[in-house]
Amino acid sequence: MATVGRFFRDPGSHYFLFGPRGTGKSTWLRAAYPDALWVDLLDPEEHRRYAARPERLRELVAGNPGRAVCVVDEVQKVPALLDVVHGLIEARSGPRFVLTGSSARKLRRGGVDLLAGRALLRALHPFMAAELGPSFDLDLALTQGLVPLVWDAERPREALAAYVALYLREEVQAEGLVRRIGDFARFLEAISFSHAAALNLAAVSRESEVSRKTVEGYVEILEDLLLAFRLPVFKRRAQRLVTAHPKFYWFDAGVYAALRPTGPLDRPAEVAGAALEGLVAQHLRAWIDYSGADLRLSFWRTKGGSEVDFVLYGGDGFHAIEVKHTATVRPADLRSLKAFGADYPEATLRLLYRGRDTLEIDGIRCLPCGEFLAELRPQPGAKDPLRVHPELSRIEFRADPAAPLDPEDWPDADHGS
Secondary structure, rough: OOOOOOOOOOOOEEEEEEEEOOOOHHHHHHHOOOOOEEEOOHHHHHHHHHHHHOOHHHHHHHHOOOEEEEEEEEHHHHOHHHHHHHHHHHHHOOOOEEEOOOOOOOHHHHOOOHHOOOOOEEOOOOHHHHHHHHHHHHHHHHHHHOOOOHOOOOOOHHHHHHHHHHHHHHHHHHOOOOHHHHHHHHHHHHHHHEEOOOHHHHHHHHOOOHHHHHHHHHHHHHHOOOEEEEEEEEEOOOOOEEEEEEEEEEEHHHHHHHOOOOOOHHHHHHHHHHHHHHHHHHHHHHHHHOOOOOEEEEEEEEEOOOOOEEEEEEOEEEEEEEOOOOOOOOHHHHHHHHHHHOOOOOOEEEEEEOOOOOEEOOOOEEEEEHHHHHHHOOOOOOOOOOOHHHHHOOOOOOOOOOOOOHHHHHOOOOOOO
């Protein structure tokens, strides 16, 4: 399989690189910094050495003065190393540090705040469709997701099942994050029904047969492991009563597909609709992070039932996006966007659907979802993720996975939509 170039770019400073297991952090870093000092805390022997003597890192740096970069992989496994890194950064005599992590829990407890302002925070996401180029298949992405470890596997479905089990076994159980793994397993199944929906902790508590407080703690564990995220309600200058509950998403559509039980009573369109919305969500998060856009992702839902799936708001723009798993656009599909537009005429309104044609209906741009995802690329200074450029079909694989796609290949951000 051809190596896939990633949109992530070296920020040129000390930085944390967060991302769930299997998103390609180590692969990218080894290609980007082939001569770096490397501390692999997933290696049991190396983990033991640095857990026993974190100051060993200072000795390693002193013994290799010519190295420009030092990578500490999965730094959350030995949070005490942050104190050593902090001292070396303050002394300004060591290399540039890149600290990877697939869990924010221990780091938050162990001192990420200590490095605030000294190390940037960056994230690596699952593949974006535009990174895969011609290999991207929307239907496959909805069922097996875009986690590189799974996408590149010879048997993706088996790899996906193993990937989900890995977090139960190695991250949750081995780290002692929960006392009763059976309760947590029931919770995972129950909360899978909340994907792309308002999160009702009381309902999840009833379904999983654990207390509401326990459920709240479990959700925090998922967020700490970077496996899930919550979207807040957009409330700026609200002219209508809006709901209070955030929406819940797994970080990848494949993880949702693996955890969501299905049977004769489940409507396929309902399951596929949630998967499609989640796939758009993970792309928008990646686009915001990689482009550095001053935009925050949220959603809008009124007490009266009007809902817009995504609102991007900030210094770089104001956009509302609705996602529909349907091959045609019906008047009812546009109702919530029109209501949002009436309250916020400053916003651009877009609908993504499973049809083939780009349409303009009552001032709302309706785009084929697969085409939108395949053409969504972070651009320097980008403000609108919804511009569609014919040039974006020119997507190439890069031989070097660490090399970002050349900005010269990106279309001018001033081109019309």
